[in-house]
Structure formats: structure tokens, C-alpha cells
Amino acid sequence: MSAKNVTLKVENLNKNYGSVVALSNVSFEILKGEVVALVGDNGAGKSTLVKCVAGSVFPSSGSIYLDGEKVNFHTPGQARDAGIETVYQQLALVDTFNISENLFLGKEVKRTGLSRLFGILDRKEMRRQALQAIQEFNATFPDVNATVETMSGGQRQIVAMTRGAFWGKSLLLLDEPTAALGVQESKSVLEVIERFRSQNQMSLLIISHNLEHVWQVCDRILVLRGGNLVANLVKKDVTKSDVVSHITGAYSK
Numbered sequence: 001m002s003a004k005n006v007t008l009k010v011e012n013l014n015k016n017y018g019s020v021v022a023l024s025n026v027s028f029e030i031l032k033g034e035v036v037a038l039v040g041d042n043g044a045g046k047s048t049l050v051k052c053v054a055g056s057v058f059p060s061s062g063s064i065y066l067d068g069e070k071v072n073f074h075t076p077g078q079a080r081d082a083g084i085e086t087v088y089q090q091l092a093l094v095d096t097f098n099i100s101e102n103l104f105l106g107k108e109v110k111r112t113g114l115s116r117l118f119g120i121l122d123r124k125e126m127r128r129q130a131l132q133a134i135q136e137f138n139a140t141f142p143d144v145n146a147t148v149e150t151m152s153g154g155q156r157q158i159v160a161m162t163r164g165a166f167w168g169k170s171l172l173l174l175d176e177p178t179a180a181l182g183v184q185e186s187k188s189v190l191e192v193i194e195r196f197r198s199q200n201q202m203s204l205l206i207i208s209h210n211l212e213h214v215w216q217v218c219d220r221i222l223v224l225r226g227g228n229l230v231a232n233l234v235k236k237d238v239t240k241s242d243v244v245s246h247i248t249g250a251y252s253k
């Protein structure tokens with residue numbers, strides 16, 4: 001596999017919180033366009049790993065490469081500038097803003113010409129681009145101008161994912177995208193992830209406790225246990241019960 005097909009490479013990553021070893025010598029790659037699940041029990045190190053890649057936690061040692069370039073993120077802003085977007089469970093949407101205002105939060109499009117001098121926002125242009133982004137994922141909203149506080153958990157998740165896909169160039173990190181959602185809502189979110197896979201050149205790394213959901217959308221599964229990467233599995237080669245055995249440690253006994 002040539003290096004240009006590798007979006008993310010993590011090499012011997014370690015993270016200690018005092019005496020707690022959250023990650024121990026973790027190494028793996030994610031290829032361009034791949035959808036990879038990150039699974040493991042509570043406290044296994046999943047969020048820590050995602051935060052190291054997203055620039056919100058600094059690793060104790062090890063290397064991270066994005067599109068073949070070694071990166072050293074000290075802030076989430078640096079990771080975003082490099083093309084990595086993250087959707088955390090808390091989502092970080094502004095309740096009283098609508099979809100397009102949330103999509104362009106902090107990156108507003110200013111009008112051109114004289115109005116630009118006064119920092120006047122080009123709401124029409126932002127709305128046009130937001131609608132186009134939503135349509136690309138076939139997501140539907142009863143009212144695209146509604147504030148996100150009026151939306152369901154699934155719709156909010158889709159707004160946050162659309163924002164990630166809109167700004168991200170290489171990698172989208174999703175921490176538990178279906179955790180708080182009901183059956184129908186999860187279905188819509190998984191359908192949007194499916195569309196990412198078919199339409200997008202981005203790679204996805206998805207933390208999930210739900211193996212049914214993992215099975216529906218992922219190509220490969222990484223299993224963390226006690227901070228160690230204990231399995232790196234191609235989905236079509238394994239069963240769900242294999243994955244559970246790796247999560248619980250039954251395979252290592």
C-alpha cells in the first residue's frame with residue numbers, strides 16, 4: 001500500500017495521566033475513504049485516542065501522521081486547520097442558531113465589496129452552501145431555518161456531522177454518534193454515515209459501544225483494552241462475538 005493512500009498513521013502512541021496509562025504503544029493506519037470503528041470497554045482509552053488525534057490532548061510519546069506528514073497538534077484548531085474535524089458527544093452546537101449559522105460558526109462568510117469593510121455577513125450565501133451540504137447527504141429537515149434547539153437528537157447529530165464533513169478535508173472523528181439516540185434516529189445517522197462513505201473522500205473513525213451499528217457502517221474495527229490496541233480486524237473476516245471476545249479479553253486468556 002503506497003503512503004498516499006494512508007490518511008492517518010498512529011505510531012507507538014502513549015498517554016499517561018499521572019500513574020494511569022490511558023494508551024500504551026498504540027499503532028495503526030486508516031486508509032483514504034475507510035470507515036473504521038474504535039471499540040472497547042469503558043475506560044479502554046477510546047476518547048483519549050481520539051482526543052490525541054484531534055489535538056485536544058497531547059500524547060506522552062509517539063507519532064501521528066496525516067496524509068503522510070508528521071503532525072504535532074497542540075490545539076484542536078491546529079488539527080482542524082490540517083483537515084481533521086471532530087464531533088464530540090456534546091456536539092457543541094449553538095441551540096439558538098439555525099443550521100447554516102451553526103455550520104459557519106466562527107467561520108462566517110463576509111459580504112464582498114464595501115459591506116465587507118463593515119463585517120456584514122453574507123447570510124444568503126451561507127444558507128445556500130448549508131442547504132447544498134445537507135442535500136449532499138440526503139438529510140431531510142422539516143424546517144431548514146429552524147433553530148437547532150427545536151430539533152431531535154438525531155437531527156442535531158446530522159447537523160454536527162454535516163459541519164464536520166463541510167470543513168474537514170481528510171478525517172472525521174465521531175465520538176459515539178448514536179449513543180443518545182432512539183432506533184429511528186440512529187437509522188438516519190447511520191444512513192448519513194453510509195452516504196459519507198459512498199460520496200466522500202474523507203476517512204472516518206467512529207467510537208461506538210453498539211456493535212450492530214458498527215456492523216452496518218464500518219470496514220474495519222480497532223479494539224482497545226486497558227490502553228492497548230488488542231485487535232485490528234477487517235469486518236468481513238470476523239463475527240460480532242469475535243469482537244466481543246477481544247473487548248472482554250476472552251481471547252487473551
Ligand SMILES: Nc1ncnc2c1ncn2[C@@H]1O[C@H](COP(=O)(O)OP(=O)(O)OP(=O)(O)O)[C@@H](O)[C@H]1O
Binds near residue numbers: 047
Ligand atoms: N483527564 C484525565 N485525567 C486523568 N485520567 C483520565 C483523564 N481522561 C481519561 N482518564 C483515564 O484514562 C483512561 C481512559 O479513559 P478514556 O476516557 O479514554 O476511556 P474510553 O474508552 O473513552 O471510556 P468510555 O467508553 O467510558 O468513554 C481511564 O482510566 C480514565 O479514567
Ligand SMILES: [Mg+2]
Binds near residue numbers: 046047048
Ligand atoms: Mg469515551
